[in-house]
Amino acid sequence: MKEGTSLKRSLGVWSIVALGLGYMTPTVVFDTFGIVSKQTNGVVPLAYLVALVVMIFTAFSYGKMVRVFPSAGSAYTYTRETMGASLGFLVGWASLLDYLLLPLVNALIIRLYMESLFPGTPAWIWVILYVAAVTAINVWSMNSTSGLNSILVIFEVVLLAAFIVLASVQLYQGMGTGTLFTLDPLMHEDVEAIAVLMGATIVCFSFIGFDAITMYTEEAIDANTVPRAIFLTLLIGGGIFFTCSYFAQSLFPNVGVFTLVDDTLPEIALFVGGKVFQLIFLAGAFAATIASGLASHASVSRLLFVMGRNGVLPRKAFGYVHPKFRTPAFNVIFVGGVSLLAIGPSLKLISSVINFGALIAFTFVNLSVIAYFVFKKKRYKTMRDIFSYIIMPTIGAGLTGVLWYFLHLDAFIAGFVWVVVGIIYMLYLTKFFSRKMKDFDFEEVDKPVEKEA
Template identity: 70%
Template sequence: MAQQRSKLKRSLGLWAIVGLGLGYMTPTVVFDTFGIVSIQTDGVVPLAYLVAMVVMAFTAISYGKMVRVFPSAGSSYTYTRETMHPGLGFLVGWSALLDYLLLPMVNALIIRIYMEAMVPDVPGWIWVVLYVAVITGVNLWSMASTSRLNSILVVFEITMIVVFVVLATMRLSEGVGQGTIFTLEPLFHQGVEPVAVLTGATVVCFSFIGFDAITMYTEEAKDQKTMPRAILLTLVIGGGIFFVAGWFGQSVFPNVDNFQVTDDTLPEMALYVGGQVFQLVFVAAAFAATVASGLASHASVSRLLLVMGRNGVMRPQRLFSYVHPRFHTPTFAVVVVGAVSLLAITPSLELVSSMINFGALIAFTFVNLSVIAYFVFRQKKYKTGKDIFSYIVLPLLGAGLTSVLWAFLHADALIAGGVWLGLGIIYLAFLTKGFRRNIGDFALEEAPDGGDDDGAVGDGSVADTLLAQGAAEPDRIH
C-alpha cells in the first residue's frame, strides 16, 4: 500500500490570493521605472500601462480557462504537460523556473542595495542572509502566515500610493506640471509615436507578472472556483494602480528634465510632491513592496517545484514532493528557493534582471497554446461562433501579442534563456535515458485521497482531480 503523504492546506480566500498577486507585482515599481518609461514613450507613461494591461488581458483569460480545467499548482507547466506532451511541459516548467527562481533573488538584491545605502559600514552579505532567513522562515511556517504578512505590506504600499495621488493633486492645483488632472496630455500629445508607446509597453508589461503566478496557489484556495476571478482581479486592480499612479506622476512631471537620476525616480518624485518626511515614508513603502514581492514569489516558485517533484521531473523526487505534516508547506522546495536567493550576495541587479523575462514569455505563450490544444483538439469545441471566438481567436490574440514582447526582449535575456533551456534539454535527456523513456511515467505512485478534514489537498494528480470533479463530461468544462 502506498504511504500516506502530507498535503497542502486550503487556507486562502479570494482576497488573500489577490493580495499575493499584487504583492508579487510590486505596485510601487511604477515610480521606480517612471523616468525610463517616460523617456521611451515621449511622456505618456499611463498609456504604456494601459496598452500593456490590454496585452496581458488575453493571456489572463487563457489562464482563467485552464485553471478551471486543471486545478493544479503547476500552472503553465501542468497545462502544457496535460494538453500537449509531458516532455514539452517539462521544458515549459523548466523555462519558467528561470523567471520564478530569479525573482526572489532580485528582491534580495534590492534589499541589499537599500541596506548598503542606509548602513554602508555593514557588509552587504549580512543583509542578504538575514532577509533570506526571514522570508524562508515565514514561507516554511505556513501559507496563512505568508499571506497575512504579505497583506499587511501590500495595504501599506497601496495606502502610500493613495497619499502620493492626494499630494500630487495638491501640487497640480498649485499650477505645477500640467496644472490640472483634467488633461489628456498624459495619454496623448503632439510628437508621440506609436512605436515609442509599444516600446514602453514592452518594458512595463513585465510589471504585470504576478497575475499568472497566483495560479500556483490553486491547491491552497479555499474554493478553487474563485481562481479565474482572482486572476482577472489581480490584473485589473494592479493595472488600475499602475495607470492612476502613472497618470498623476506624468501630470506632475510632464518630462524628466528636473530629475537628477532617471533610472530610479521614486525618491525624487516623493520628495517633490511631499517633502522629506513623505520621501522617507514612501521609500519605506517601496522597501515593504520588495519584501511583499519576496514573500509571494518565494511561495509561488516553491509550489511549482513541488508539482514538478510530484511528477518525478525534479530530483530527488521524494524531497521536492515533500509537504510538512504540520505546516502543510513544501519544505524542501522552500529551502531550495532560499538557497538560490543567497546568491544575491555578489551579483549586480542589472545582470540578474536581464535574465528573468525569458521564462515568463515561455509560460504566457504556452498557456495560450494550451487553450487551443485542449478545447479545440481534445474537446472539439470549434463548431460554433462562440467556441471559435473563445478557444481560437482569444488565445491566438494572446499568443500573438506575446510574440510582440518576444521581439523587444533584451539580447541578454535571450542568451541566458537559451542557455538555461539548453541545460533543461540535457537534463531531460538524462531523465529519459536519451529520450527512450516516457517522462509522463515518473509521477509518484501514491494516489490522492481528495483532501482531509482540515482542508488539505492531495498531490494534485490532474487525472484523478478531474475524475473527482466529474470532468469526464467535456461539456461541463468551460
C-alpha cells in the same frame, strides 16, 4: 493523496489577491518611471494600457485552464497535459528562470536599500537576515505568508493613495502640466507606436503576479477562488499602475528633472511631498519589496513541488511536503539558498534575464487553451466556442509574441542558454527519449476536471 502529503486548503479570494498584488509590487511603477518615460517619449500610462490589454487576453486563458487543471503547476502543468510532457517540461524549465530569479531580485533590492541606509555594514548581513526571515515564514505556514503579505500590501496601497492626493495638490498649484485632466500622458505629437511597444515590454512584467497566483490553486478554498482572484489581481493592479503613472507623468512630462533616471522613486516622493513623505514612501517601497519577496518565494516553491511530484525533479526532495506545516519545506529552503546569491550580482544583470521565462509561460498558456479545447475536446462548432477557444487565445498568443519581439538581447541570450541546459537535462532524464516524461507512479492530481470551463 495521503493525509499529510497534500498542501493545505486555506486561502480565500482576497488572500490570493493580496499575494498577487504583493508579487506585482505596485510601487515599481515609480522605480521604472524614468526609464519608461524616456523610452516612450512621455506616455508611461499608455504603455501600461497596452500591457494591460495583452495581459487581459492571457488572463482569460489562465482562467479557463486553472478550472480544467486545478494544480499548482500553472503553465508547466497546462502545457504538459495538453501538448506533451517534454514540451511541458521545457516550458516549466523556462518559467523557473523567471520564478527563481524574482525572490533573488527582491533580496537584492533589500540589500541596496540597506546599503544606502547603513553604508558601513557588510552587504551580506542584510541578505542573510532577509532571506532567513522570508524562508522561515514560508516554511511555517501559508496562512502566515498570506497574512503578513496582506498587511504590507494594505500599507503600500495607503501610501499610493497619499501620493495621488499630494500629486493632485501639486498639479492644482501649477506643477507639471498644471491640470488634473489632460491627455498629454496618453497622447501627444511625439508619440511613436514602436516606442510605446518597447515601453510596454518593460512594464508588462509588472503584471507577473496575476499568473503567479495560479501556483496557489491547491491551497485555495474552492475551484472558483483562483479564477476570480486572477482577474481581480490583474484589474486592481492595472488600475493602480495606470493611475499612479498618469499622475507621475502629469507631474513630470519629461525626465530632465531627475538626477537618476534608472530609479526615480526617491526623487518623485521628494518633489511631491517633501523630505518626510520621501522617507515614509521609501518605507512603503521597502514593505512592497518584502511583500513581493514573500509571494514570489512561495510561488516558485509550488512550481518546484509540482515538478518534483511529477518526477521531472528528484521527487523525494522537491515533491516533499512537511507533515506538520503542510508546506513544500525543502523547496522553500532551496529557493532561500538561491536567493543568497543576491550578495553579489547587480540588479541590472539579474532583471534583464527575468523577462524571458514570463513570456514563454504567457504564450504557452494561450496555446494550451487551443490545444485542449479545440484539438482534444473539439470545441469549435459554435460561434461562442470559436470566440472563446480560438480567437481569444490566438490574440493573446499573438500579442505576447509582439512583446517577445522587443525583448532585450541580453534576455534572449541568457534565456537561450538556460533552455539549452534544460534540454540537456531532459535528454539525461529520458535517456535520450528512451523513456517518457510522465507521472511515473504518482497519483494523477494534474489530470483535467471534466466539466464546463
